[in-house]
Amino acid sequence: MTTIPRFPLPVRAVLTLAAMFVASLSGAVALLLPAGTGQGVATHLCATVTGIGLAIALVRGVDRRPVAALGLGRPALRASLAALAVTGACTAAGNGLAVALGLTTPSPDMPDMPMWTLLSSVLLVLTRSFLLQGIPEEVLFRGYLVQTALGRLPLWGVTALSVLVFGVPHLLSRSGAQSFGQQVVFLLLPIGFALLATALRLRTGSVWPAVAVHGGFHVSWWVAALWVTPRPETYGAYLAVVGGVLLVVGLAAAILEVRRTRAASPGSAPRALDGSVRP
Secondary structure (H helix, E strand, O other): OOOOOOOOHHHHHHHHHHHHHHHHHHHHHHHHOOOOHHHHHHHHHHHHHHHHHHHHHHHHHOOOOOHHHHOOOOOOHHHHHHHHHHHHHHHHHHHHHHHHOOOEEEOOOOOOOOHHHHHHHHHHHHHHHHHHHHHHHHHHHHHHHHHHHEOOEOHHHHHHHHHHHHHHHHHHOOOOOOOHHHHHHHOHHHHHHHHHHHHHHHHHOOOHHHHHHHHHHHHHHHHHHOOEEEOHHHHHHHHHHHHHHHHHHHHHHHHHHHHHHHHHOOOOOOEOOOOOEOO
């Protein structure tokens, strides 16, 4: 008699989504602090702590696997630095192409501001990019969801599940879209960098290169906005161009990783990222 899993994979995907929303809302407790940079950093830190805590609860309580399965213990420094560079290059290339196509205008000159104000703004961008978004979301989607799907789905299925479950909720993101069509086109951005993040997670066994991709995208997007602003009338085309670059690079990385894994172990049993054989 076949044993029915206590938590089928679709349920685990829904739990991952729920954990993401809980982590993103957990920063509300920091609103008790005085308004300012400290409150913002505390809000972002709450999301990281909650996201990691929920990922640990899922991998231990649902999967009955060690915390190491999340990929937090493998620094993968060189891969993380390469991920930052590739993501930044994709954002720069996409914006450069958008400029060449006349889809943008130069951004207004930055107003003069005290050094402390400038440093505070940079700090908030970094913490929002990594503590609010990069770390908690990647530990859940590329850390937990990838490891729980690996061995239960073919490798392309693992990638598709991780990317789509992560990407579709971005229909609710505040993207500046002026229509539902533009909001759909906006999905090219998160789907593109999620493909790259998933490929790096599978390649290295570490979640940190995925964090570098995710946080690096948000930082490079902010930096690009200092130089160019999309034209309102061509905003959809701008999203398509920049998102298209990310999608092509991410899809190429995912395909190469699937092919590499198949070539390295043809016909072998599916294995988890820690090397154990999945039931």
